[in-house]
Amino acid sequence: MPGKRESWVTSVHVARDLGVILEPAQIKQECRSLDDSSATTVTSNRCNRGSRSAWLDLDGLEELQQKLPALAKLSTMLAGLPLELQNANVLSGVHLQVHPATMIAVYPEQAAAYALHKDSYAPADNDPATGATRHLTILAYFNDWRPGHGGELRIHESAGQRPDPRHFQALEPKAGTVVIFDSRKVWHAVAPSLRGDRWAMLRGEDPSDAWSWSVTQTSSLPRSRAVLYPQIAIHCVGALLRVDLPSDSMADDFRSEMGSSVGSTDPRPISKNSLAIGNQACSVGKSSTFREALHLHLGELQSKLVAEHECRLSPEHRSLEQLVESLKAENERLRKLLPHEAESLKLERRDKSHVLRDACQMMREHSHLSDPFHKQSLSPRDRDVAAQRSRKGSEVAKRQASVRKTVSAAKQPRPARRSSVRGTTVLDLRPFRQDSQELGSICSMDHQVESLLRTALAAWKEFTFQYIRDEDEDESEQEVEALRQAAYKEWPEDPNSNEWQAQLFRTDLARTMSGDLNASKSDRLNAGPNFWRKYLVTYPSSRRRMLWDLLGLMLVIWDIYAIPMNAFERGPWHDKNRTDAYIRSTAHEEEADYTEVAGGTIGTARFSSSEFRAKIIVILLACTISIKFDEGLQLLALVDRIRDRFNKRHLDEDLALEVHLEASGKTVAESLDQLNFLPEKGSHFRSIRMKSLRILALACADLQKATGYLPGFGLLGLRMDHFQTTVIDSPCALRGQVARLLDPPLVSDDVVQVVKKNSCLDSLTEDIFEQLDQLDEGAENFASSFRFVGDMAAERVLLAARQAEMKIKEKRPKFPAMALCPSLGATLSGGGFRHAEVLVLLYPWSKIASEIPGLPSVRPRHSREFMERQDMLPS
Numbered sequence: 001m002p003g004k005r006e007s008w009v010t011s012v013h014v015a016r017d018l019g020v021i022l023e024p025a026q027i028k029q030e031c032r033s034l035d036d037s038s039a040t041t042v043t044s045n046r047c048n049r050g051s052r053s054a055w056l057d058l059d060g061l062e063e064l065q066q067k068l069p070a071l072a073k074l075s076t077m078l079a080g081l082p083l084e085l086q087n088a089n090v091l092s093g094v095h096l097q098v099h100p101a102t103m104i105a106v107y108p109e110q111a112a113a114y115a116l117h118k119d120s121y122a123p124a125d126n127d128p129a130t131g132a133t134r135h136l137t138i139l140a141y142f143n144d145w146r147p148g149h150g151g152e153l154r155i156h157e158s159a160g161q162r163p164d165p166r167h168f169q170a171l172e173p174k175a176g177t178v179v180i181f182d183s184r185k186v187w188h189a190v191a192p193s194l195r196g197d198r199w200a201m202l203r204g205e206d207p208s209d210a211w212s213w214s215v216t217q218t219s220s221l222p223r224s225r226a227v228l229y230p231q232i233a234i235h236c237v238g239a240l241l242r243v244d245l246p247s248d249s250m251a252d253d254f255r256s257e258m259g260s261s262v263g264s265t266d267p268r269p270i271s272k273n274s275l276a277i278g279n280q281a282c283s284v285g286k287s288s289t290f291r292e293a294l295h296l297h298l299g300e301l302q303s304k305l306v307a308e309h310e311c312r313l314s315p316e317h318r319s320l321e322q323l324v325e326s327l328k329a330e331n332e333r334l335r336k337l338l339p340h341e342a343e344s345l346k347l348e349r350r351d352k353s354h355v356l357r358d359a360c361q362m363m364r365e366h367s368h369l370s371d372p373f374h375k376q377s378l379s380p381r382d383r384d385v386a387a388q389r390s391r392k393g394s395e396v397a398k399r400q401a402s403v404r405k406t407v408s409a410a411k412q413p414r415p416a417r418r419s420s421v422r423g424t425t426v427l428d429l430r431p432f433r434q435d436s437q438e439l440g441s442i443c444s445m446d447h448q449v450e451s452l453l454r455t456a457l458a459a460w461k462e463f464t465f466q467y468i469r470d471e472d473e474d475e476s477e478q479e480v481e482a483l484r485q486a487a488y489k490e491w492p493e494d495p496n497s498n499e500w501q502a503q504l505f506r507t508d509l510a511r512t513m514s515g516d517l518n519a520s521k522s523d524r525l526n527a528g529p530n531f532w533r534k535y536l537v538t539y540p541s542s543r544r545r546m547l548w549d550l551l552g553l554m555l556v557i558w559d560i561y562a563i564p565m566n567a568f569e570r571g572p573w574h575d576k577n578r579t580d581a582y583i584r585s586t587a588h589e590e591e592a593d594y595t596e597v598a599g600g601t602i603g604t605a606r607f608s609s610s611e612f613r614a615k616i617i618v619i620l621l622a623c624t625i626s627i628k629f630d631e632g633l634q635l636l637a638l639v640d641r642i643r644d645r646f647n648k649r650h651l652d653e654d655l656a657l658e659v660h661l662e663a664s665g666k667t668v669a670e671s672l673d674q675l676n677f678l679p680e681k682g683s684h685f686r687s688i689r690m691k692s693l694r695i696l697a698l699a700c701a702d703l704q705k706a707t708g709y710l711p712g713f714g715l716l717g718l719r720m721d722h723f724q725t726t727v728i729d730s731p732c733a734l735r736g737q738v739a740r741l742l743d744p745p746l747v748s749d750d751v752v753q754v755v756k757k758n759s760c761l762d763s764l765t766e767d768i769f770e771q772l773d774q775l776d777e778g779a780e781n782f783a784s785s786f787r788f789v790g791d792m793a794a795e796r797v798l799l800a801a802r803q804a805e806m807k808i809k810e811k812r813p814k815f816p817a818m819a820l821c822p823s824l825g826a827t828l829s830g831g832g833f834r835h836a837e838v839l840v841l842l843y844p845w846s847k848i849a850s851e852i853p854g855l856p857s858v859r860p861r862h863s864r865e866f867m868e869r870q871d872m873l874p875s
């Protein structure tokens with residue numbers, strides 16, 4: 001039965017946690033030996049970059065079994081799946097053939113990825129060599145995958161013809177995961193593998209009989225028990241095709257398999273996970289046979305756990321529901337009993353804490369005696385003690401009755417009511433609510449007894465507070481509060497909240513059971529090495545506590561605001577005396593808006609500090625940057641002016657970096673008039689340079705995302721042609737070319753230089769120069785990287801890179817030109833985009849890609865209205 005999921009997900013079926021069966025360690029070892037012996041070759045596919053693969057031939061199975069037994073086993077297991085699926089009637093009439101070979105592929109660390117694709121573009125795009133149209137893709141993984149390792153299989157949404165590159169479901173290539181999908185429908189990609197080599201086994205089956213095996217041929221393959229498992233797991237976890245097991249004999253098989261894997265003959269442990277999967281399967285699966293099998297599995301597992309935990313629950317108390325019922329009855333009984341007890345307690349009101357303690361002790365005694373577990377488990381000696389305690393209890397009652405007689409005008413006790421008294425303890429049944437299923441009963445007996453008593457005590461306490469409140473309405477609040485706090489200290493509500501408190505309680509319980517009712521309070525409080533901790537606990541609804549919390553909240557809010565603001569250099573908006581400050585803040589906002597528009601790419605903080613709201617969108621077309629503005633005329637004027645002066649100065653040169661501007665509202669001349677622009681101050685050009693790095697980084701991230709992380713996309717590189725450090729009359733401080741660079745070398749994290757606003761420019765230059773100088777002529781695989789935050793550090797990076805390059809050119813004229821490739825680093829803090837960390841790679845300006853293939857419409861996320869205004873809608 002198909003599960004109710006989004007249509008694009010239903011056609012992908014995933015089975016996880018088959019690790020026990022897949023034997024990942026052995027498989028991986030064999031994979032490595034395969035790779036080491038050069039049996040793998042580089043995959044020839046224009047979407048696939050860097051992966052290597054090999055084919056395992058089913059025809060030569062015997063040889064394969066000898067050389068690579070684990071791979072052979074997994075391969076036949078996967079090859080057997082179509083037959084199993086066909087037997088189970090889940091292929092809805094399609095008669096599959098089976099490909100006679102299985103592919104094994106490795107995506108080496110940081111060196112491979114697979115762009116968005118389908119495995120079959122039937123019917124138009126048949127494999128020209130064979131005419132085959134692949135129908136079913138089967139993948140199995142055996143990697144020790146952890147978050148951050150990359151290499152996820154991305155299943156993209158593809159409602160229409162074109163998949164949405166930003167909308168996908170990522171599946172981790174973890175050991176034990178098997179994925180099956182329709183090769184003709186499902187668009188998918190493999191994210192770059194970031195850590196460790198990523199291995200996968202892949203089979204593609206198709207219905208054409210031109211060259212493949214018939215499905216039934218696979219029945220002669222060795223049917224290891226593993227063939228059975230993925231199918232079952234697929235049935236239950238995916239909740240998709242059909243849930244009945246195909247035949248009774250298979251169900252029997254499964255049962256016996258389960259039995260043997262649970263029993264002690266199998267050295268491999270049944271993990272908690274397999275139980276969780278089982279549970280999930282139970283609720284999802286509809287197959288009675290399968291459920292039976294699972295119950296069997298759970299039953300055995302449970303008895304194993306029970307044995308392990310030495311749980312001595314008698315059958316009649318197994319069910320927690322029963323326990324709760326008896327507890328409720330007990331509470332009811334206590335409730336009836338309490339008004340009379342309270343009547344006598346009233347007499348001793350002068351020392352209420354004392355009363356409370358006595359009451360609690362009585363209660364404990366009571367609960368202890370009526371607890372079914374104790375009756376059942378008490379030794380004869382314990383029973384004697386208990387009987388003694390019971391007599392003692394009735395003595396107390398007698399004493400209280402006699403006191404009661406001496407009160408001449410005893411009032412009728414008020415009925416206990418659930419009043420809204422502040423601080424009333426709510427009856428706490430939490431330990432019992434958690435899990436009423438079989439597994440719940442495996443919780444330790446100690447805990448149940450403790451919970452039972454604690455709940456009863458809570459009921460008692462609740463009543464006592466009510467009573468006090470009812471009787472002493474005239475009594476001052478503080479007194480009641482003091483009492484409550486004393487009680488709170490003595491009887492913490494949650495036994496698990498604090499180890500020490502739990503220990504205290506256990507000490508109490510032990511004392512109660514051994515008859516030592518007179519143990520003094522101070523004795524108990526001083527028990528344990530951490531007795532002073534109680535002084536740190538404040539009653540939750542006390543004013544002191546509330547004040548404390550408020551103070552904490554304010555500090556947290558301040559930190560959220562202040563830390564990102566102070567961590568880096570101060571922004572120009574702090575400088576009230578600078579007349580050009582507003583230009584910079586506008587420039588800053590422009591970037592903020594850019595990020596907002598690019599929100600799909602980077603979760604950003606929006607910064608809006610002034611009325612200069614600039615709407616900007618950057619579209620990268622080949623080597624031209626177009627900037628479209630909506631508002632923000634000051635910024636517009638600034639950029640316009642930069643361009644004008646720039647062009648005047650460099651009439652004779654090609655301008656690789658073109659800036660197209662469009663404005664609405666005032667004319668440029670009008671804006672220029674408004675622009676209080678002081679070029680000699682110069683420092684705001686830092687932010688312009690920084691801005692160009694950031695915009696490049698953003699554009700690159702955006703384009704990579706829009707093209708589905710096509711690894712072939714490369715990086716956007718900036719080549720500095722002209723760089724002016726001291727600005728005299730020209731605001732043009734940076735001139736360069738932007739291009740897409742292919743095959744940028746990878747740099748490992750540990751050689752990244754951190755550049756600060758006060759880093760020494762000369763030594764930075766020297767460092768880079770030395771690195772460059774060590775390289776061979778025409779070196780292409782060189783890369784140096786810098787990490788920094790803020791305009792001043794950006795200035796240093798640009799200057800140092802430029803100076804080092806000039807220096808090396810002087811010494812070695814043939815040295816290749818360098819490019820800077822910015823990308824956004826990890827710490828995009830709350831202080832705004834200005835404080836985003838930028839990572840800049842410096843490497844040879846080579847292998848330039850001339851155009852970006854299939855450039856998608858930029859930012860489809862943006863509102864239609866805005867796109868219309870910006871002429872962005874496709875005609």
Ligand SMILES: O=C(O)CCC(=O)C(=O)O
Binds near residue numbers: 105119189
């Ligand atoms: O390895 C993977 O996860 C998928 C590989 C793939 O899509 C392919 O080879 O067609």
Ligand SMILES: [Fe+2]
Binds near residue numbers: 117118119188
């Ligand atoms: Fe694929």
